[in-house]
Amino acid sequence: MSLDKSRNAMPQGSLDMLILRTLQLGSKHGYAIARHLHVASESFFQVEEGSLYPALHRLEQRGLVSSEWGPSEANRKAKYYTLTSAGKKALKEQTSAWYEMQQAITRIMNFQPAEM
């Protein structure tokens, strides 16, 4: 598959869903979340990694994730985020909405006008 890297901005509003999905796999600190998004997307998205933090703090304020300080892999202090039950519910809803939107877009792209 050929990809145009200049167009690899993340679709608006999808970052929260991708963070929640990443945390569904287990608690992670921000750096680990960034690495996961990088690896799982096969380096597709070109986003500044700092943009994760406003999103993480927003999700925490909404009660969708909780946080706790703990030792990192290198035994340094890092802040770990965990998906809450409200976050799991929100992820389910967002995933469902995303699939519906994806299908709607596919239908529009495949639409053929009736022949006269």
Next chain:
Amino acid sequence: MSWSNIWQNVLRTFTRDDSASSSGTVREELMYHFRELVNEEVARGATFDAAWEHAEKQFGSLRHYENECHAMQLQRTFVWGLAVSAAALLFLVCAGWSRFEIGRQRLTDDLRSLKDELGALRREQDSLVTKTAQSVSEQIQPVESDFVGLVLDDEQQPLRDTTVLVTLKTWPYGQYHSKDFAATTDSEGRFLLSKLVPASGQYAIELAVVKDGFAFHSYFHLKQTPEEKLEPITLRLEPASHVTLVVRDDNDVPIRDVKVVPRARESQNGDIHRIDLLGSELVGRMTDAEGRVQFGCFLTGDTVEISVQLPGGDWDLHSFEVSQDDFVIDLASTAVAVN
């Protein structure tokens, strides 16, 4: 008590945060990430300055994102303050800006301190590198290792002539690379991909095992720590159910030469197995004159994804559950039925 102290106390009351995202901790959290990016580049052999520059590019502005986090905190405080009183709100906003300026100054000081600290570390590293240049030179010679595995059936018997498709993903110097490999199991069900596993650096291996008559199986391994070794793997394939799909048009007339390609299956226990384009070609089928196509790569109870391409048309994605009962999917112009 001075007015300044009163302001500070009120500010602490309103911005106290049980989730530990106050000014200092936000900065500490961002700095942890930034340090890891710098260390990552230094470990790859970049100079300190190059590593620092790369981290700034990859992370973005520390100050900007810290301000965003603070602004979010202030916004919450603002709403809370409204509920208390208009006077408290005015008090809070003024104090918030004061705290914001203090935090910004502290961030600047911390960044300067970190740069000094890392500069000293760089000088120490340079000294060590000079002393041990010869031994390091010998150690960095990459020595790849083999990737081996065993494929068994549900009765623990080896499965020979099974196709094993492997995609190796690496990120040398931050650039993504992928390479595809294929192997076939021998009479003892073993497969070997010689010198596949890189000696150093992060990598991921995606593997799909495909054999007609058995449900396809995929496996993913991501190396996350330098000490991690890729151990030999054992995969067990289960005999597949026979699934027949019938493709008809709006007038219920069967359509031939429709390409139907399995893409993924989710088993009843939630395991998801995917096959890429190369794997899909191996298990893909065309409908016959009766619009029928048979598959032997799914299990009863699986929720499967398939791609369907009408002759000369585009690909459509379908999903359904494989069950004993008849199952029908209605599309805008085509019906796909499972018998």
